[in-house]
Amino acid sequence: xxxxxxxxxxxxxxxxxxxxxxxxxxxxxxxxxxxxxxxxxxxxxxxxxxxxxxxxxxxxxxxxxxxxxxxxxxxxxxxxxxxxxxxxxxxxxxxxxxxxxxxxxxxxxxxxxxxxxxxxxxxxxxxxxxxxxxxxxxxxxxxxxxxxxxxxxxxxxxxxxxxxxxxx
Numbered sequence: 078x079x080x081x082x083x084x085x086x087x088x089x090x091x092x093x094x095x096x097x098x099x100x101x102x103x104x105x106x107x108x109x110x111x112x113x114x115x116x117x118x119x120x121x122x123x124x125x126x127x128x129x130x131x132x133x134x135x136x137x138x139x140x141x142x143x144x145x146x147x148x149x150x151x152x153x154x155x156x157x158x159x160x161x162x163x164x165x166x167x168x169x170x171x172x173x174x175x176x177x178x179x180x181x182x183x184x185x186x187x188x189x190x191x192x193x194x195x196x197x198x199x200x201x202x203x204x205x206x207x208x209x210x211x212x213x214x215x216x217x218x219x220x221x222x223x224x225x226x227x228x229x230x231x232x233x234x235x236x237x238x239x240x241x242x243x244x245x
Contacts (some may be wrong), residue, residue, distance in 0.1 A: 079113060080104070086120035088173045092187060099191040099226075103198055106225045109154065114201075115167035116194065124171035139178065139237075140193045141169040142200035149203030151214055168197035178237075192237050195222045206238065 080100050084091050096116070104110050119127070121137040129135040131143075144166040146155040157163050175193055179186045199218055206212040219236040227233055 081113070081115045082118075083116070084118045084172075085123065086118055086172055088120045089176045089186070091118060091172060095187055096190055096194075099187070100194055102226060102229060103191070103195050103222065106222055106229075107198060107202070109165060109198075109202075111163055112155070113164045114198070116170060117167060118170045118172045121171065121173045124169060124174060127169055137171055137174045139171050139174050140197045140200075141171075142197045143167045143169075144201045144203075151203040151205070151211075152218065153203060165198070165201045168194060168201070170194065170197070188232065188234050189237065191226070192219075192223065192234050195219055195226070196236070196238065198222075212238070 080097060082093055082097050082100070084093055096118075100114070100116060101110075104112075104114065124141065125135065125137040127141055128138050131141070145162070145164040146157075146166070149155060155162070155165070170190060170193060172190070175189050176186055178184070179189050196215075196219060199215055199222075204211070204215040204218055206215050216236055216238050219238060223234045223236060
């Protein structure tokens with residue numbers, strides 16, 4: 078199965094091949110290579126619209142995840158009954174939003190997109206951060222994913238997650 082990667086924004090130059098390689102590496106680390114995954118890169122206007130429609134928050138954000146399988150327990154892989162259920166869901170990356178964060182914090186855009194994508198995949202796999210306990214559990218999972226990613230690539234990425242009270 079594969080990754081559908083769409084770049085629907087024109088604000089930020091994006092190296093899709095690099096992002097695709099990073100997403101494939103994250104899927105390998107999580108053992109979800111057999112599942113399809115959609116990654117859609119959008120600008121601030123589009124991610125704000127989506128956030129407003131689905132979360133009732135009229136602000137731009139870095140990532141929104143829409144799981145194919147609902148009510149997964151964190152860390153449990155879906156058990157599809159049919160071949161057409163081999164899908165994790167879709168992740169919308171607010172590339173313009175992430176770029177502005179990178180400029181403020183002097184971070185590499187493509188590294189930050191990889192971290193944000195890992196966060197989005199965690200959401201597709203049932204992780205949440207609405208409580209302190211959930212936040213801690215999700216942060217631990219992200220740290221593990223990125224430590225494996227760093228080990229395999231020689232990079233030095235870290236989670237960007239803020240405390241649960243700061244709402245992502």
